[in-house]
Amino acid sequence: MATAVTVSQLNTYVKSLLESDINLNPIFVCGEISNFTNHYRTGHMYMTIKDDKAQIKAVMFRSSASRLQFMPQDGMSVIILGHISLYERDGQYQLYIDQMQPDGVGSLSVAYEQLKARLLAEGLFDEENKKPIPRYPRRVAVITSKTGAAVRDIINILGRRYPLAEVMLCGVQVQGDVAPAQLVSALKMVNEGSGADVIIIGRGGGSIEDLWAFNDENVVRAVAASKIPVISAVGHETDYTLCDFAADLRAPTPSAAAELAVPDILELADMIEYNRSIIEKAAKNMLTSCEMRFDRAFSSDCFLRPEYYADRLQERIKKASDRLKSAAVSNVRKKELQIKETISVLDALNPIKIMARGFAAVSAEKGRVRLASELRVGDKIELTFSDGSVGCTVSGEEKTCQKI
Numbered sequence: 001m002a003t004a005v006t007v008s009q010l011n012t013y014v015k016s017l018l019e020s021d022i023n024l025n026p027i028f029v030c031g032e033i034s035n036f037t038n039h040y041r042t043g044h045m046y047m048t049i050k051d052d053k054a055q056i057k058a059v060m061f062r063s064s065a066s067r068l069q070f071m072p073q074d075g076m077s078v079i080i081l082g083h084i085s086l087y088e089r090d091g092q093y094q095l096y097i098d099q100m101q102p103d104g105v106g107s108l109s110v111a112y113e114q115l116k117a118r119l120l121a122e123g124l125f126d127e128e129n130k131k132p133i134p135r136y137p138r139r140v141a142v143i144t145s146k147t148g149a150a151v152r153d154i155i156n157i158l159g160r161r162y163p164l165a166e167v168m169l170c171g172v173q174v175q176g177d178v179a180p181a182q183l184v185s186a187l188k189m190v191n192e193g194s195g196a197d198v199i200i201i202g203r204g205g206g207s208i209e210d211l212w213a214f215n216d217e218n219v220v221r222a223v224a225a226s227k228i229p230v231i232s233a234v235g236h237e238t239d240y241t242l243c244d245f246a247a248d249l250r251a252p253t254p255s256a257a258a259e260l261a262v263p264d265i266l267e268l269a270d271m272i273e274y275n276r277s278i279i280e281k282a283a284k285n286m287l288t289s290c291e292m293r294f295d296r297a298f299s300s301d302c303f304l305r306p307e308y309y310a311d312r313l314q315e316r317i318k319k320a321s322d323r324l325k326s327a328a329v330s331n332v333r334k335k336e337l338q339i340k341e342t343i344s345v346l347d348a349l350n351p352i353k354i355m356a357r358g359f360a361a362v363s364a365e366k367g368r369v370r371l372a373s374e375l376r377v378g379d380k381i382e383l384t385f386s387d388g389s390v391g392c393t394v395s396g397e398e399k400t401c402q403k404i
Contacts, residue, residue: 007091008088011088015088018093019084021084024083025084026083027081027082027083029049029056029079029080030078030103031050031080032051032077033049033076034048034049034050035047035074036074038071043061043065043066044065045060045072046060047072049078049080049095056094057095058095058097060100061096068100070110070114071111071114076102076110077102078102079101079103080099082095083096108208108212108215112208115215116245119217124221124224125224125245125246130249132229133260134198134229136164136262137196137198137261138197139165139166139167139195140166140168140196140197141198141199141200142154142169143172143186143190143200143201144170144174144201145171145173145203146169148204150203150204151171153258154200154254154257157255158258158262161258161259162265163265168190168194170189172186173213174203174213174214175203175206175210175213176213179213180213180216180219181218183216183219184222187219187226187230190228197228198230198231199226199230200233200251201231201232202231202233202235202251202254203235204254205239211239214232214234214241214243219243220243220246221246223246224246229248229249230249231250231257232250232257233250233253233257235253237253360383362382363381364379364382375394377395378395379394380392380394
């Protein structure tokens with residue numbers, strides 16, 4: 001009869017069988033991620049790997065997860081290198097992931113798109129944040145490798161196109177693990193009192209791995225935060241890095257960046273010569289016009305016969321005086337006529353003249369009497385004639401007047 005074993009012993013035995021199977025350790029597994037959980041405190045990642053018929057629990061410990069170039073997501077198809085073992089406490093076998101990459105696309109490409117989408121959502125690439133490139137920079141800072149072909153092209157083009165600008169070279173490593181930190185440090189140094197007017201940051205072409213330092217999040221944020229305008233020139237024309245989106249201007253090549261950073265001194269000379277000829281022509285035209293005006297002035301009667309203007313002024317004064325006199329006489333006559341007309345009207349309305357024609361004004365104690373009906377027998381009234389007044393008393397029904 002077989003001896004009974006404990007659950008712990010059973011699980012330990014099964015675990016040893018799984019870990020000793022050379023077909024399971026190591027093993028490549030392809031499938032789709034679901035139920036993904038990233039424990040930020042421990043750094044461990046837990047997930048389920050499945051296909052259309054089955055699934056298996058999986059874990060990726062922090063030591064392995066820290067080497068990932070991308071962030072796993074639910075629904076992502078991946079290829080995994082790992083080993084199979086048993087979690088003794090729960091008696092559940094699971095897949096322990098050592099390495100993982102997206103199925104059908106490189107992990108760096110996935111990491112690039114993930115970071116690009118996140119920074120784009122933050123507004124880090126918005127056009128409204130772009131600073132203009134100065135037209136005539138006095139100092140150009142170049143952040144690149146000291147030994148690459150890119151730096152030689154940039155310096156040669158800057159010197160040929162615009163020798164008036166000073167070139168400040170900041171030599172850094174442009175690939176490898178230390179490159180991002182050196183790029184960030186160089187950007188910070190240039191922004192802190194270097195006096196540079198514009199920054200060129202970049203390198204020559206290469207694979208996505210070679211250019212990866214310019215996709216580093218810290219480098220991209222440093223480019224976007226630069227107070228000095230930045231021209232990004234990474235790789236060849238078809239290469240795009242996240243620095244290109246964060247920079248104020250993207251150049252297809254390092255040589256193109258140098259051409260965009262400074263003007264062409266020969267073109268400036270041509271422009272200056274053109275403007276000089278325009279100004280000279282305008283000055284000559286103005287001088288000719290002034291000379292013609294002076295000639296007309298010196299040949300005028302004002303210079304040739306000054307008394308002509310005095311005579312004209314006297315004539316104008318005389319005409320003005322005549323107009324004033326005529327206006328004054330006309331105004332006086334008009335006023336005299338108005339006065340005569342007013343006197344005639346007043347004279348016609350003079351009550352004394354009316355009384356002289358045989359009329360009298362009647363008044364009583366109550367005042368002026370206009371109608372006979374206003375009087376009563378016995379009322380005392382006063383009749384005023386042109387030569388004096390008499391008092392009367394009203395008597396009889398006919399209201400006859402009797403002198404008092």
